[in-house]
Amino acid sequence: MRLLVLGGTRSGKSAHAESVAEATGADVVYVATARPDHDDAEMTARIAAHRDRRPAEWSTEETDEIPRVLADHPADTVLVDDLGGWLTRRMDATLGWTDGGAAVSDEVDALVSAVAAHPGSLVLVSPEVGLGVVPDTLSGRLFSDLVGSLNRRLAEVCDSAVLVVAGRVLPLSSPGAPAAADRSPGHPASPAPAHPAASAPTVGGATAPAGATGDTTDPQVSGGTARDLEPETGAQDEPGPGSESAPPTHDFPGLADVAHYDDPVTFPPVHPPSHTVGDEARARQLVLTKPSGSLGRLEELGVWISSCQGTCPPRPLDRARVVVFAGDHGVAENGVSAYPREVTLQMADNIVGGGAAVSVLARAARATVRVADMSMSAERPGGLDDHKIRRSSGSIDREDALSPDEVRAAIAAGRRIADEEVDSGADLLIAGDLGIGNTTPATVITCLVTGREPVELVGRGTGIDDVGWMRKTAAIRDAMFRASGDLRDPVAMLRRVAGADLAAMAGFLAQAAIRKTPCILDGAVVTAAALLAESLAPGARQWWVAGHRSAEPAHSAALTYLSLEPILEHSMRLGEGSGAVAALPTVHAAIAILTEMATFADAGVSGKA
Numbered sequence: 001m002r003l004l005v006l007g008g009t010r011s012g013k014s015a016h017a018e019s020v021a022e023a024t025g026a027d028v029v030y031v032a033t034a035r036p037d038h039d040d041a042e043m044t045a046r047i048a049a050h051r052d053r054r055p056a057e058w059s060t061e062e063t064d065e066i067p068r069v070l071a072d073h074p075a076d077t078v079l080v081d082d083l084g085g086w087l088t089r090r091m092d093a094t095l096g097w098t099d100g101g102a103a104v105s106d107e108v109d110a111l112v113s114a115v116a117a118h119p120g121s122l123v124l125v126s127p128e129v130g131l132g133v134v135p136d137t138l139s140g141r142l143f144s145d146l147v148g149s150l151n152r153r154l155a156e157v158c159d160s161a162v163l164v165v166a167g168r169v170l171p172l173s174s175p176g177a178p179a180a181a182d183r184s185p186g187h188p189a190s191p192a193p194a195h196p197a198a199s200a201p202t203v204g205g206a207t208a209p210a211g212a213t214g215d216t217t218d219p220q221v222s223g224g225t226a227r228d229l230e231p232e233t234g235a236q237d238e239p240g241p242g243s244e245s246a247p248p249t250h251d252f253p254g255l256a257d258v259a260h261y262d263d264p265v266t267f268p269p270v271h272p273p274s275h276t277v278g279d280e281a282r283a284r285q286l287v288l289t290k291p292s293g294s295l296g297r298l299e300e301l302g303v304w305i306s307s308c309q310g311t312c313p314p315r316p317l318d319r320a321r322v323v324v325f326a327g328d329h330g331v332a333e334n335g336v337s338a339y340p341r342e343v344t345l346q347m348a349d350n351i352v353g354g355g356a357a358v359s360v361l362a363r364a365a366r367a368t369v370r371v372a373d374m375s376m377s378a379e380r381p382g383g384l385d386d387h388k389i390r391r392s393s394g395s396i397d398r399e400d401a402l403s404p405d406e407v408r409a410a411i412a413a414g415r416r417i418a419d420e421e422v423d424s425g426a427d428l429l430i431a432g433d434l435g436i437g438n439t440t441p442a443t444v445i446t447c448l449v450t451g452r453e454p455v456e457l458v459g460r461g462t463g464i465d466d467v468g469w470m471r472k473t474a475a476i477r478d479a480m481f482r483a484s485g486d487l488r489d490p491v492a493m494l495r496r497v498a499g500a501d502l503a504a505m506a507g508f509l510a511q512a513a514i515r516k517t518p519c520i521l522d523g524a525v526v527t528a529a530a531l532l533a534e535s536l537a538p539g540a541r542q543w544w545v546a547g548h549r550s551a552e553p554a555h556s557a558a559l560t561y562l563s564l565e566p567i568l569e570h571s572m573r574l575g576e577g578s579g580a581v582a583a584l585p586t587v588h589a590a591i592a593i594l595t596e597m598a599t600f601a602d603a604g605v606s607g608k609a
Contacts (some may be wrong), residue, residue, distance in 0.1 A: 001121045006128040007164035014081050016164050017125045021079040024121045028058040028077045031069050033085035064089050067114035067361060074119050083126040083154075084147055086111075091146075097139050099148045100542045102275035108150060116157035116205075128163060136581050138563045145538035147268055149269050180593035189505040223424035228583070249518065254374065254387040254500075255405070257412040260419075264412035265491045270513045270539035273307035284313065287599045291608075297567065301545065301590035302336060303408050308518040308543060313595040319425045320367035320584060322577045323417055323508065324351055326384070327375035327501030330395035331475055332437030338463065341392070341436040348434060352384065353575065358432055358576035365584040367430070367575075368599070372417055374410065375500035376435070387413040393499030396441055397478035400496050405496035407503050411536070414507025422515045428510050428587070430547075431505050433525035433576020439552060442528035444479045446496045448529045450561045454480070459524070459552035490535035505529035506536060513540035520587065522580040523550035523573060527558040534562065545587075547580030548572055571606040 003020060007013030019027050054060070059392055061069055070078055080086070087104070090096065094103035105480055115122060128151070129144045161172045258264045280301040293299065306314040326348050328341045348371050350356045354363075362369045373384040377392045389410045393401040402410060421429060424455045444455050454476045464472060479497045486492035494503040505526060510533040512519050521527050521544050534541050541562050548568035549556060559566060567583040600607045 002115060002118065002158040003123050004158040004161040005125045005152070005164060006122060006151060006161065008128060011164045012167040013125055013164040014071050014422075016162070016169055017123045019079060020448035021053065021077050021121070021123050024077045026075070026077040026121060027073075028055070028079060029069060029073045030054055030060045031066055031078060032060055032062045032083060033064065033080070033089065064093075067110050067191075068112045070122070074340055075240035077121040077123070078118070079123045079125075080561075081125040083124060083150060087146060087150060088143070088497065091143075097142065099275045099278075100272050100539070101142060101234055102272040104146075108146075108153070111150075112153045112157060115154060122158075124154060124158070126154070141563070144532075149538050153269060154200065161580055188364055193522055201400055213362065218248070224489040225417045225462050252388045252390055254389040254413040255409045255506075257387060257416045258405075258409050260416055261412055264408050264415065264507075265536065267510050267514055267537040269544070270510075270537050271516065272539060272542045273304070273516075273518075274310045275314050276336075277310050278303050278307035279315075279595060280312040282405050284594060284599075287596045287601070288593070289600055289603050289605050290597075295593060297565075297592055298586070298590045301567070301587055302594040304419035304545060305518060305587060305591055308516070310516075312590050315427070316591055316595065317366070317428050317584075317588060320365070320428040320430070321420065321421050322362055322367055322369040322432055322581060323372045323425040324348075324358065324429040324434050325414075325501040325505050325508070326371055326373050326434040327438070328377040328435050328500050328503075329394040329401075329437035329439050329441060330392055330399075331397055331479075333395065334397065334471060334475055337422045337436045337440075337468075339436050341377050344376050344435050345380060347576075348373065348376065348384055349380065351434070360582055361578055362580040365581050366396065366588070367581060367584060370421075371434070372413075372504070374504045387417060387504070389413060389500040389504075393441075393501075396444065396482070396497045397498075398474040400482075401441065401499045402503065404493045404495065404551060406500065407491060407498075409505035410500040411491070411494070411507035413500075414504035414509075415511040417465075417504070418508045418515060418517070422512070426517065428584075429508075429517055429519045430521065430522065430577045430580045430584070431508055431526045432580070433501065433505070433575045435499075435501055438499070438501065438575075439527050439554075440475055441479070441502060442525040443552075443554045444476050444483070445493060445502070445528040445531060446524070446558045447476065447480055448483060448493065448497075450557045452557050457554040457557055461552060490532040494532055498529075502529045502532075506533040509544070510537035510540050513537055513543040517543065519544045520547045520567075520580040521545070521564070522547055522577045524552035524555035524558065525575060526577070526580070527555055527562070530562065531558055543582075550556050550579065567578065 005013050006369070010184060013534065055401065063069065066080055066086065090104045091101065096103040097377060115124065129147050163170045285299050285302065293599045302314065308311040311316055328344050328345055332341050340388060347356060351359055351369060351371050359369055371384045371387050373448055375388070375390050375393050389406050439459065443454065446452070447454055449456055454473050458473045460469065460471060483493055483496040486496060494506060502525065506529045509519060509530050512539060521530055530541070530544065541564070544564065546559050546564040546566040548570055549559065549566040551571045551573040567586050568579065572579045
């Protein structure tokens with residue numbers, strides 16, 4: 001029996017875990033990850049309270065060496081409380097706060113492997129970060145990412161998982177089991193009936209007493225996995241992850257991309273760029289014929305691309321690839337854009353023909369461009385790509401942008417495009433956007449994720465006047481209200497207020513990180529998709545740099561949230577990937593510095609006195 005117990009602060013998760021461990025009837029080894037701090041009386045009192053309520057016959061180990069304890073006690077029940085404390089201590093010990101958690105990645109792998117291999121009973125307590133207060137700082141967001149990823153991985157190797165909320169224990173359904181009813185705005189489903197509590201739960205054949213909370217819910221539900229820890233995607237008729245739905249009746253080719261993934265909206269863990277190689281690149285920068293740091297951002301970019309490639313000096317970029325995701329938006333019919341939506345197809349043809357800004361910039365930067373029609377209203381005979389999902393997306397101020405099947409297909413299509421490009425040899429990827437009305441859903445997403453108000457972030461887009469700006473702001477507020485219940489669910493947000501193009505971009509950027517391929521982000525629309533890509537695949541942002549800062553105010557808010565500093569400050573706002581491509585020569589230059597510049601020893605130049 002391997003049980004993962006999740007919950008927020010003071011939720012009763014520890015008390016429930018203790019009751020389950022006691023009910024196994026075996027010897028219990030309690031692994032305490034917290035340490036008394038004589039300068040923190042309140043924390044010391046908390047630890048003492050936990051210690052005092054444990055049965056005297058239990059043995060306690062105050063250690064971070066969880067895999068070692070599991071190996072030493074194969075036949076005992078091991079209770080670990082809690083993994084948030086363990087992760088914090090390991091990050092402190094390894095300076096993991098400065099490298100995005102790369103230094104603890106091997107320890108996390110070892111922990112997950114040890115849990116999967118443990119033959120005895122095991123109860124793991126971990127914080128559910130969505131139920132706690134995490135500081136809105138880089139380290140706070142990093143902690144949320146790492147704990148969330150750790151919980152997902154542990155749920156995959158545990159037999160079951162429960163969520164403790166206000167002392168109530170909620171079993172998390174197994175893959176393919178009926179999903180919980182949607183209780184988001186507009187879907188007033190009634191709660192499912194509670195499990196009867198006629199008898200105490202059984203754990204490993206023993207009868208479990210009620211925990212300190214008095215809850216008698218059976219924690220032994222089968223097969224909890226990572227996807228059980230994700231919020232439901234929102235619609236009552238949406239198929240749960242792993243379940244089968246009726247085949248689509250439309251002939252759009254992108255709807256078939258879901259078949260290429262076991263679950264198109266669940267991503268494996270993101271492995272960060274190599275911290276070791278990054279250190280090698282920093283060391284090389286110190287011996288090149290220049291004062292340390294004198295090339296500023298070029299040095300940082302060289303270190304980043306080296307760590308992404310896993311080699312120092314880095315390899316020149318031979319196949320940088322731009323994918324422009326094209327799609328129209330129903331909200332454009334409400335006067336939020338200065339251009340009609342037929343311009344989307346016309347500009348797509350212009351890009352393919354080589355006459356658009358992104359085409360010209362790509363030629364200058366040694367990159368190639370591809371246009372992927374995700375949801376353009378019009379079509380060119382023969383199509384622009386083979387991943388189209390639908391014609392236009394819904395008007396998000398009054399209806400969902402996509403259906404449940406369509407959002408899953410759009411994310412899968414973006415993943416497929418990333419896989420196609422990487423498999424074809426792409427060594428750097430850039431996502432571009434094209435579509436009338438696309439800054440409206442992008443601003444909705446950015447406002448929701450960053451907590452900012454529309455009046456702060458609504459820009460002029462393609463050049464709307466004051467009346468158009470007011471219409472756009474009203475539409476964004478209406479769309480935000482519709483998605484206000486989906487803040488913790490990136491798939492639901494993409495379905496309600498994004499569109500096929502943004503959903504595909506999110507899948508594309510997340511999959512690029514999974515495939516260990518660096519990306520340069522473009523402007524407001526692409527970076528809005530990146531906000532949700534980071535939620536889909538926590539840690540993906542370590543594989544991205546920001547190409548530029550758009551004149552659209554929402555872009556700066558999104559960059560700040562992702563802790564990304566732009567390479568260029570040119571007040572561009574065209575889209576198409578143009579700002580990212582304009583920054584590509586700077587990345588080429590950063591690579592050339594590390595690969596071609598002489599060292600002090602090579603050049604016979606005296607070093608610093």
